[in-house]
Amino acid sequence: MQNIALVTGITGQDGSYLAEFLLSKNYAVHGIIRRHSTPCTERIEHLIGAENFFLHYGDLTDSSNLANLVRKIQPTEVYNLAAQSHVGISFEVPEYTAEVTGVGTLKLLEAIRQNKPDAKFYQASTSELFGGLPETAPQSELTPFYPKSPYGAAKLYAYWITKNYRESYNLFAANGILFNHESPRRGEDFVTRKITKAVAKIFSGKQEKLSLGNLNAKRDWGFAGDYVEGMWKILQQDKADDFVLATGETHTVREFVEVAFAEVGIKISWRGVGVEEKGYNAETGKLLVDVNEKFFRPAEVDLLLGNPAKAEKILGWQRKTNFRDLVKMMIESDLRSEKNS
Numbered sequence: 071m072q073n074i075a076l077v078t079g080i081t082g083q084d085g086s087y088l089a090e091f092l093l094s095k096n097y098a099v100h101g102i103i104r105r106h107s108t109p110c111t112e113r114i115e116h117l118i119g120a121e122n123f124f125l126h127y128g129d130l131t132d133s134s135n136l137a138n139l140v141r142k143i144q145p146t147e148v149y150n151l152a153a154q155s156h157v158g159i160s161f162e163v164p165e166y167t168a169e170v171t172g173v174g175t176l177k178l179l180e181a182i183r184q185n186k187p188d189a190k191f192y193q194a195s196t197s198e199l200f201g202g203l204p205e206t207a208p209q210s211e212l213t214p215f216y217p218k219s220p221y222g223a224a225k226l227y228a229y230w231i232t233k234n235y236r237e238s239y240n241l242f243a244a245n246g247i248l249f250n251h252e253s254p255r256r257g258e259d260f261v262t263r264k265i266t267k268a269v270a271k272i273f274s275g276k277q278e279k280l281s282l283g284n285l286n287a288k289r290d291w292g293f294a295g296d297y298v299e300g301m302w303k304i305l306q307q308d309k310a311d312d313f314v315l316a317t318g319e320t321h322t323v324r325e326f327v328e329v330a331f332a333e334v335g336i337k338i339s340w341r342g343v344g345v346e347e348k349g350y351n352a353e354t355g356k357l358l359v360d361v362n363e364k365f366f367r368p369a370e371v372d373l374l375l376g377n378p379a380k381a382e383k384i385l386g387w388q389r390k391t392n393f394r395d396l397v398k399m400m401i402e403s404d405l406r407s408e409k410n411s
């Protein structure tokens with residue numbers, strides 16, 4: 071019997087890597103896409119037309135659409151990756167974020183409960199759940215939650231409703247609590263991709279400087295390609311459970327900037343503090359990085375550092391790509407794009 075996966079958020083960073091991974095394991099992969107006025111399928115363009123790859127229009131806010139799709143497709147595994155996933159933007163669109171990222175998860179679980187209750191369900195939970203308790207780092211499955219944004223609060227609801235459906239209805243419903251994972255396919259408004267794209271443009275003479283928000287924030291950054299394998303492993307267990315996937319390393323935004331510029335041979339020298347902090351080319355003295363308050367958030371998550379011991383022990387999962395190789399991969403990809411543009 072062929073495994074059949076239904077993936078929400080298939081046009082996103084993780085959805086595209088997961089689709090490739092599942093196709094390589096001979097799954098039939100069904101993805102839900104939204105209608106856009108301009109195409110949104112750039113990350114999965116190379117998969118369109120492949121055998122075993124199918125796309126369906128839908129939306130996490132449309133429960134009858136979700137029920138129809140689950141009834142028609144009869145998936146063996148459902149990966150819920152769809153979300154309004156930008157933490158900063160969730161402060162601008164808090165209600166919408168709650169509808170999609172929070173209640174959307176309930177709608178999908180209900181569609182499964184009523185139409186394919188033996189399907190295994192993966193929920194894309196997040197280290198943003200840990201949010202505001204930096205003293206608890208490194209954070210594991212046992213660390214208390216304290217979300218600091220409308221996004222984090224919506225994901226908290228999604229986490230608990232997933233656990234609740236597992237306990238109430240005996241669904242195989244599992245949470246992957248994933249720390250930040252990045253790639254050349256990362257959205258351009260997340261800090262890592264914003265930095266690597268800017269470095270490539272500055273190096274190519276097409277941009278003067280890079281403006282950022284909080285340089286002191288620390289994140290546990292891994293490679294998205296490694297993490298989608300972890301998602302799959304979570305659903306291959308006999309019993310549904312919740313797992314942290316992380317690298318166990320943390321770096322500041324400032325360090326990410328330094329390593330990214332170092333990839334193109336530029337050393338950054340910092341001067342000033344807070345909003346006055348600036349990064350200069352140590353050799354030429356040219357201003358390359360400054361801080362703009364408009365990128366600050368009303369509330370910030372200062373430190374994320376994951377403890378992936380449970381995933382390592384039970385799933386046999388470990389990140390393969392280290393921090394420097396991740397930055398290098400992203401810089402090389404953005405340099406290639408600049409060269410071809």
Ligand code: NAP
Pocket residue numbers: 078079080081082083084085102103104110128129130131150151152153154155156170194195196197247248249250251252257
């Ligand atoms: P992403 O690149 O922002 O992709 C989000 C996906 O959700 C896109 O395919 C988007 O479709 C879709 N989507 C948004 N609203 C939707 C709606 N109303 N109905 C249906 N689809 C909708 O996110 P990602 O980085 O791949 O992350 C995947 C999931 O993991 C998200 O749930 C995110 O919150 C979570 N997560 C991510 C990380 C990380 O570091 N990347 C860490 C922990 C958890 P369009 O293309 O149509 O906009």
Ligand code: G4F
Pocket residue numbers: 155156157158195196197198248249250251259260261262264281282283284285287288289323365366367370371374
């Ligand atoms: O790249 P970010 O926007 O990612 P953030 O907020 O950590 O959220 C990402 O990871 C979560 C997992 O922990 C996911 F659940 C979520 O869906 C998303 O994928 O920001 C990282 C840090 C923040 O502290 C932010 O304040 O970088 C800081 N930052 C500094 N300057 C900036 C900027 N972030 C952005 N996006 N843009 C800036 O200019």
